[in-house]
Amino acid sequence: EPEVTQTPSHQVTQMGQEVILRCVPISNHLYFYWYRQIxxxxxxxxxxxxxxxxxxxxxxxxxxxxxxxxxxSNFTLKIRSTKLEDSAMYFCASSELTLSGNTIYFGEGSWLTVV
Amino acid sequence: LAKTTQPISMDSYEGQEVNITCSHNNIATNDYITWYQQFPSQGPRFIIQGYKTKVTNEVASLFIPADRKSSTLSLPRVSLSDTAVYYCLVGDIRNQGGKLIFGQGTELSVKP
Structure with a gap:
């Protein structure tokens, strides 16, 4: 089954540092998303x-x-200057959004810890 | 975006059928009803989606009455591995820019 893949699975960074989270959406999808969960x-x-x-x-x-x-193939989320409150799980997602395809598929997440 | 209401938690035992009902009184004509499952520290996993009547796949069934103001996710013969949070979402992501509004979900606990 096609899936959204994310890297890294976990990253620890110091406050003020830049972070890039990477995602490979499902190959035939054209719509991409980022969600997060504290x-x-x-x-x-x-x-x-x-x-x-x-x-x-x-x-x-x-x-x-x-x-x-x-x-x-890649879709990235960059956080320029991280804050403590940016600590969260970040989920990449993708979808087709055709007339019959109205479903968003999520990756397993990248856990970001800002210290 | 339609607001949804679902129980905060439910308990069940292995082998039982579990039905989780979601209320969405202000569902719009173009809205779909979608259910996701989430395990701790993992991404939401798509379970099932429907517009009206009944939808069944290899994992679950989704019952939607004619007025579409509620829906029921049915999980047949649950196992311990079905312990998770289940989210009911209502909307038409084609007109929402892909914006899904997650509530607190229903925390299902399956006991042996």
Whole structure:
């Protein structure tokens, strides 16, 4: 079964450092997303991306966050200057969004710990 | 976006059928109903999706009444490995920019 893969599975970084989380979406999907989940809290939408541009973003996704599709397979989330409150599990997801395909598939997550 | 209400927790025993009901009174015409499963420290895993009536796959069944104001996820013969949080989501991601709104979900505990 095709799946979304994410790297790294776990990263520890110092406050103020830049972090890049990487994702390989399902190969025939054209829509890509990042969500996050702070420990013990709900899964929250960050951003959606289609045709090399952001389609939708939440208020969490401020100027310190950016997304990029640097090549034909990878999709990345960059956090420029990490804060303690950025510690969370970050989930990449993708979807087809055809007339019959209305489902988002998630990766296993990258656990980010900011110290 | 339609608001959903589901029980915070449920307990069951191995081998039993589990039914988790979700209320979504303000569901819109184009909205789909989707259920995800999440284990600790893992990503939400798609279980099943439906628009109306009944949908069945190898994992679960989804029952949707004619008014679509609620839905019931049915897990046949649960095992210990079905212990997880189950989320009911309602919406049409094609018109929402892929934005899913997760609630607290239902924490299902399966006991031996």
């Amino acid at each position: 420990l013990g809290q709900k899964v929250e939408f960050l951003v959606s991306f289609y045709n090399n541009e952001i389609s939708e973003k939440s208020e969490i996704f401020d100027d310190q966050f950016s997304v990029e599709r640097p090549d034909g």
